[in-house]
Amino acid sequence: MGEFDFSVWQPSLPFIxxxxxxxxxxxxxxxxxxxxxxxxxxxxxxxPIVPLARVAGAYVDLMRSIPLVLVILWFFLVIPFITGSPVGAETSAIITFTAFEAAFYCEIMRSGIQSVPRGQVNAAFALGLGQAQTMIHVILPQAVRNMLPVLLTQTIVLFQDTSLVYAIGAKDMLKAADVVGKNYNRPVEMIVLSALIYFTICFSLSLAVKQLQKRVAIIR
Amino acid sequence: MNYHWNWGIFLEPVKSGDETYLDWLITGLGWTLAVSLTAWLIALCIGIAVGALRTTPSRLLVMLGNAWVELFRNIPLLVQMFLWFFVAPEFLPREWSLWVKQDMPAKEFITAALCLGFFTSSRVAEQVRAGVGSLPRGQHDAALALGLTLGQAYRHVILPQALRIVIPPLTSEFMNVFKNSSVAFAIGVLELTFQARQMQEDSEQGIETYLAVTLLYFICAFTANRVMALIEARTRVPGLIGKPA
Structure with missing residues (x-):
């Protein structure tokens, strides 16, 4: 068994x-x-506009079938060509994750919208609401409420996935742990610390989501 | 937007060495397949066992199963890779630890396959538990009434049905294994993502490189999907609602 020296946790805290x-x-x-x-x-x-539905569908399927690490590398490579100047790893990470996660939230929202009973739409039309009004005031609020636990679970997954910005060297928590570990020559202790932090945050959030799940279910 | 396209790059030799870039990608594909398939095998074995444990009447076994799933679900895969690669050897006896660090053959591959296997097993366990839960209670009771022990009931009655029911969600997990295997680049497995980064730096033809690698991942995921669809059609439980074979 190797010797651990957890005293490195103390000076690492500001960086973490x-x-x-x-x-x-x-x-x-x-x-x-x-x-x-x-x-x-x-x-x-x-x-109902077929080309629009096709394009959106293609985008979502594409994002969902490529490994996230590869998407991160793709965006880091391509964004400078579009903007004309190099962007930092952090900016690139923010753009990448927004674009990537949109595909996953899309599927959640789609099943949320489809879970709203048909009668709700008919009732809204009968009350004289237009298409957009029906969507904004009747369908989306119920869709979000139905899907709230799933949206939050996806966010926990997203929180864990952000560690993959390691691939382009953006300075997230894992990177900070990595740097401190190298500087103090204590990489093992720093990996343990970051695992503990991730676990504590994700586990408590998932417990909270379970509680929420019991409370927000719409009674029909 | 002045990018210098060069589709011939794949046949050109790498800067240091006598391989071509295509050789790099083929090596990468080989390691991606090796890591993914080994991990999937591990994940199925452990996942089915843990998933079944979580449906037993024993409180202790359920708790152990739950702990397993929560542990692997709440730490990012990348951090788990580092844990197995850098931290786990420290817990071995001194001589073993030294051997693992210095002499173990294919250390990166074994670590990545184990790590991805354990990670995926927690997701498989979740699906298997749901599958067992979806069976009518009567199946379990009837098996016990026939004089089967609990173990026999799982072996001959419950699991054979539950596993066939959960094939569709397992299909997406199988596809996820290929995607998640890309994280193994971080501990130095020479898989596709590793090779993509290496080729991009070496050749400076990033777009061609990433397009080729993206296509290769696509082919992996699509093949996995078709194989599972075939198994699904072959093993469909007669008498349940489902698409006709």
């Missing part, structure tokens, strides 16, 4: 905190951006 802040920022931006774009994609996929 900065890394964790980036990880959280990345998660929150990708979540909110992903849900908004994902909902638009879901509407496009369900739209």
């Amino acid at each position: 905190r900065d890394g964790l802040l980036f990880t959280l920022r990345l998660t929150l931006v990708a979540m909110s951006g992903g849900i908004v774009i994902g909902t638009l994609l879901a509407l496009a996929r369900l739209s």
Whole structure:
């Protein structure tokens, strides 16, 4: 059994905190951006305009069938060609995760929208609401509520996936742990610390989602 | 947007060595398949066992099964790779630890396959538990009433049905294994993503490289999908609602 020296955790905390802040920022931006774009994609996929539905469907299927690491590398390579100037790993990560997660949130929102009973739509039309009004005031609120636990579970997955920005060297929590581990020559202890932090956050969030699941179920 | 396209790049030799870039990609595909298939085998064996444990009447076994699933579900795969690669050897006796660190053959491959296998097993266990839960209670009771022990009931009655029911979600897990195997680049497995990064740096033809690698991942996932669809059609439980074979 090797000798561990966990005293390295103390001086590492400021770096871990900065890394964790980036990880959280990345998660929150990708979540909110992903849900908004994902909902638009879901509407496009369900739209009666066939070309629009096809394009949205192709985008979602493409994103869902490529490994995330490869998507991260793709965006890091391609974004500078589009913007004309190199972007930092952090900016690239934020754009990548928003675009990537949108595909997954899209599928969740799509099944959420499809889970709303037909009668709701008919009732809304009978009350004189237009297409858009029906969507915004009747369908989407119920879809989001039905899918809230799934949306949050996907966000926990997203939070874990952000560690993959390692591939382009963005400074997230794992990277911070990695750097401190190298500087103090204590990589093993730092990996253990980051595993503990990820586990604590994800496990408590998933317990919270389970509680929420019991509370938000719509009684029919 | 002035990118210099060069589709002939795959046949050109790499900068240091007498291989071509195509050789790199073929090596990568080989390791991706090796890691994914080994991991899938491990995941099925452990996942079915753990999933079944979580449906038994024993509180202790259910708790152990739940702990297994929560442990592997709540740590990012990349961190798990590092845990197995850098941390796990520290827990071995001194001589073993040294051997693992210095002499173990194919260390990266074995670590990645085990790690991905354990990670995926927690997802398989989730599906298997759901499958067992979806069986009518009468199947379990009837098996016991016929005098089968609990073990025999699982072996001959419950699992054969449950496993066939959960083939569709297992299909997407099988496809996920190929995608997730890309994380193994981080511990130095020479799989597709590793080769893609290496080829991109070496050849500076990033777009061609990533397009080729993306296509290869597509082919893997699509083949996995078709193989599972074939198995699904062959093993469909007679008498249940489902698409006709």
